[in-house]
Amino acid sequence: MKRFIITILLLAFAGLSFGAENLPAIIPLPRKVVCKGKIAFTLTESTRILLPRNDKVLRRTAEIFVQTIAREQNLMLKIREKDSGEIRLTVDPQLAEEAYRLDITASGIDIRGGSSAGVFYGLQSFRQLLAQYGTVLPALQIEDAPSFGYRGAMLDCGRHFFTVDEIKTFIDLLALHKINRFHWHLTEDQGWRIEIRRYPELTKIGSQRSETVLGNNSPAYDGTPYGGYYTQDQLRDVVTYAAERFIVIIPEIEMPGHASAALAAYPNLGCIGEGYKVRTHWGVFPEVFCAGKESTFEFLQNVLEEVIKLFPSEYIHVGGDECPTKSWKVCPACQKRIQNESLKDEHELQSYFMLRIEKWLNKHGRHLIGWDEILEGGISQSATIMSWRGTAGGIAAARAGNKVIMTPNTHCYLDYYQTEHPQGCEPWGIGGYVPVEKVYSFDPYDQLAETECPYILGMQGNIWTEYIASMAHVEHMTLPRLAALAEVSWSYKGRDIEDFRRRMENLRKIYELCGYRYAPYFFDHAEVKK
CATH class of the missing domain: 3.30.379.10 (Chitobiase/beta-hexosaminidase domain 2-like)
Structure with a gap:
């Protein structure tokens, strides 16, 4: 290049x-x-x-x-x-x-x-x-012209729900920074946010939780019911709004894990078949879709059939991350599936699950994206990997010939803190420390040979919302780190952190003209070179 x-x-x-x-x-x-x-x-x-x-x-x-x-x-x-x-x-x-x-x-x-x-x-x-x-x-x-064709940002609306107008504000932020992909995380253990007309209980039951844990997973709860979802008409409106700003929306429907909300609505889709609830606190839970039941795949294919009619994106994100296999190990239907398909273990059962969904998507003209856990147990050559647990998964996938989107938590998680000592000066974050300078230093091609670099489609910043309940907080966590991510994915080799500081003072003017509530730390501590 x-x-x-x-x-x-x-x-x-x-x-x-x-x-x-x-x-x-x-x-x-x-x-x-x-x-x-x-x-x-x-x-x-x-x-x-x-x-x-x-x-x-x-x-x-x-x-x-x-x-x-x-x-x-x-x-x-x-x-x-x-x-x-x-x-x-x-x-x-x-x-x-x-x-x-x-x-x-x-x-x-x-x-x-x-x-x-x-x-x-x-x-x-x-x-x-x-x-x-x-x-x-x-x-x-x-x-x-941009260096990468995929320049993305993800917003999690499963843990906390954001209105259509707030989503449009977020899209405006992306457009200002020449970001061209909005990864919309729509289903989680704590809430199912997308209307599926064939399965109305998903939103009637799955979009509502009884209360929400206070603070950083403390023993206390707020005692207030919480919920919300997007109708299909609202989703079409947002898709059009984004398209007018040349942003493609990639929806994420989580499977086989992070399924508590879906199972609360349709408990027959789980291995046990009863007792599921929409989760009220954060974490990784053992309730997952049963991989042994044909009804599970029928359900997910019917859901995806409505999803692809709403979202014209080439890619559909199906999650695949943080899927405990405890229930599969003791489920007769899952064990029978392992035996009938000559699978080695539950990791290969998850690969079977993902491959089956991918074949369905491919048949309907779409392609699958999954988090890097889908590498475990083997994947098809056509699956695209989103590398979040550092870059190791992305490097391995690129070397195997799979397309990759780099989004490592070390550099691209915008729900992490922006200062080393956040207590008393920053709003809630999930932990970690990712300042603007860290985002700006990221090299999506690091450790890759020249022949492997073309498999890197681009990069993405992620905003998980366990501790982010308002758009003001989203903006604070997003800005100005989104600008650093945008420059890496657009400009790549032309970067200079000191010149970036100078130019950020001008972009800051637009933040203020638009009323965006950006984090001040990068500006407060920067010495802009004249």
């Missing part, structure tokens, strides 16, 4: 101080920036955005940008499809799909993308330039 090139030509600006502190401050770092040394263009209320005729996708992209700039810059731009315009948006098939080129000259601003997504990313960079320079813009040229 070629190293990113940052070209800055510093000439005298007419009436504009342009020292090192005033260089374009865009995150993620663009591949190439050329400053041409003069004030070029001033935006006014009469500035028009010119679109190709009858391009509905670009029109919606322009509308979103107009709404954003009206809020952030108090400037209402106009959209045109004929005559002329000062901000010209076009799709250029000669560019890579997510690449863009942004040119600011005396005649206006040209933003070209290899697709509508590329144009959208160009507008996000332009948005940051407006935050930095205001409406008086320097002459410059940006050529940019």
Whole structure:
């Protein structure tokens, strides 16, 4: 992979101080920036955005940008499809799909993308330039494209539920950072959050828990019923909202473990067949789907049939993590399955389970993603691995020829604390210590040979919500670490932590303009080099 090139030509600006502190401050770092040394263009209320005729996708992209700039810059731009315009948006098939080129000259601003997504990313960079320079813009040229095709973030809505409007706020955060995948964790031991019309008890019973443990798994509970789920109409609305911002939603339906809520609704799907409850505290529980019953697979396939109609994503995440095998060891149906399928043990039974679900997904035009536990007992060559227990699982999978998304808890778990001594200064986290600098230092290709690197699709940040019950808390844990993750996955070899600090001061302006409740620690302790 070629190293990113940052070209800055510093000439005298007419009436504009342009020292090192005033260089374009865009995150993620663009591949190439050329400053041409003069004030070029001033935006006014009469500035028009010119679109190709009858391009509905670009029109919606322009509308979103107009709404954003009206809020952030108090400037209402106009959209045109004929005559002329000062901000010209076009799709250029000669560019890579997510690449863009942004040119600011005396005649206006040209933003070209290899697709509508590329144009959208160009507008996000332009948005940051407006935050930095205001409406008086320097002459410059940006050529940019991402390093990784998969740039993701996961939000767990099983432990705590977030409203549709809150989910849209989270999607807006991702869009600002050029993140293109939203991994939506929808089922858990503590709550089933997706309407499945064929199985109404999943939401009637499985989405509700009687109370919630207080604090860090203390002996005390709040005594307050808790619940919530998304209707299919709401899910379609969110999918459309994300797609307009070029974000693909990957739903996660947990199996065979983390199934307490589903089993509370349909106890016949468990090995024992009775006594299941939606869990009220956190952890790993022995209640799992029975791998020996055909009714289990019939149920899960019926669930997935509705899921794939709601989510057009190529990938469906099926969990596969933290699945205790205690109940399988004593279940006659599971032991019979092991014997009939000539399996070695319960690890191979889980592989049988995953492979069977994967074959069903493949038959229906989708592909499976699972957490790295699905490597245990063997997996198919076509499964994609999400490596969370460090990078070892991802490295092993890439070396075996499987596609990999790197999301190690060592660098990418955004529910971990951001300071070494969080007591008294940080809200609840699950533990651990992952500051912005740690996220920024991550190398998704570490320990891989050049021939193995193409199997790494990209990386993802995860926000588990055992101790995160509000969107304010989500934003605090997400920002500004999401910016560091975005730069690793977009810019990769072009990274420089000190320059990142400088540029983050500009992105911070947008956080404040949008009212995002970011964590202050990185800014409070940073010495921005001028």
